[in-house]
Amino acid sequence: MPVWGTLVGLGFRRWSAYRTAAFAGAFTNTVFGLIRAAVVLATVGVAGGTLAGYDARSVATYVWLGQALIGPVHLGAWTDLAQRIRTGDIAVDLARPVDPMLAYLAADLGRAAFLFLPRGLPPLAVGAFVTGLSLPATPLPYLLGLVSAVLAVGVSFGCRWLLSLSAFWLLDLRGPTTLYLVLTAVLTGLAVPVHWFPPWLATLADATPFPSMLQAPIDILSGRITGGAAVAGLGVQAAWLAGLLAAGSLIFRFGARRLVVQGG
Template identity: 50%
Template sequence: MPTYWSIATASFRQYSTYRMATAAGVFTNTIFGLIRASIMIAAITTAGGELSGYTVAQAATYVWLGQALLAPIEAFGTREVSQRVHQGDVAVDLLRPTAFLGLYYAQKLGRSSFLLMGRGVPPLAVGALVTGLALPDDPLSYLLGAVSLLLAITVAFLGDMMVNLAAFWLLETRGLTVVYNAVMNLLSGFLIPILWFPDWLLTIARATPFPSMIQTPIDTLSGRVPPAEALPLVFTQVVWLAVLTLAAQLMLRAGVRSVEVQGG
């Protein structure tokens, strides 16, 4: 455990040195947040002040929380592991005394912790000033929201890792990454709440782990879903965490055997 803590803190310090990139990310997140909030507020206003359970204030809060979570969840994916597989550097990772998934998960937690504070909180503060935020009065919503956020980051990490691990069998994973990111951003509720989907698409979304990455933590943190109703959603996150952990482990083992069969 101390080893993984050291890895996480080193990852946090590493990303804290990218000050210009952080500032650029904050600016971009804020501008897109303003655009998305304007569109969603206009849609709800046109609908009469409420749309599928979302008021104007709740929709604005949804947008700003989504912008705050965009960077720590890394909604657009990563390619580090796939590149290391293609370059053969993954052999070094497999020889380390730490578990492969544990190593990258510790890096993810350190990186996400900084991104949440450095690139997530500032746009959220701007949103509070410009449109206002509808936040819960029940302290349990914040506690449960923090748990849901950690689970969301973990589920997103596992999904992204599985896409990267496909590099053991694919010569190029960029196309798969693009498709995965497009589907994830839609079905997770990042673009619009999944409750705004037609019934057939809502059913598909709920059958995937993607809402556990964005929709669930936002609804829990914002208090739009009360704690008693949020508990089943958090439990669903736990189930997906277990399923994706098992799937990622199986992919990793099969990938390692594939590398060994190929002679290296």
């Protein structure tokens, strides 16, 4: 545990060195939030004022919570591990007395902890001023939402870890990375809420870990699901996290056995 805490702290310190980049990311998230809010508000207006349980205020809240979580959860590409596998630097990680996957996970949690403030709060503040937010008045949804957000970061890491492990077998990850970015943009609920999907696409999304990255924490933080349903949502996220980390550990060991690094 002391090692784990140290690695989380180092991840926080590493990303805190890029404060300007963090605030630039917050500006970008805010601009795209304004665009997304305009689109979904128009959609709800055309639908007659409500759509799949969302009215104008709740769908705007959905957008701004999503923009606040994009940075910490990290829905984009991640190439650190793949580059280390390609260059052979992964041999250094294998020589350390710490499980590489858990070490990277700890650093990623530190990254998320830092980005929550400079990239998460500004979009929410703008959203509250421009469209207004519909948030719970009791503390429990926020406590459960915090747990859900942490699990979402872990699920995102597990997916990015598995994607990066394909570097053991592939020379070029641009194809898998592009596919991954398309899937995260759609199936996480980033483009539109998963609840707006047609039944066949909603069923497909529910069979993947992607809704656990964004849709689940937003549903809990916004109070759309409460009580037992919220706890069940956390259970789904935890199950995906455990499964992804187990698969990631197994595949990493298999890939490391076939790795050939110059010099031995």
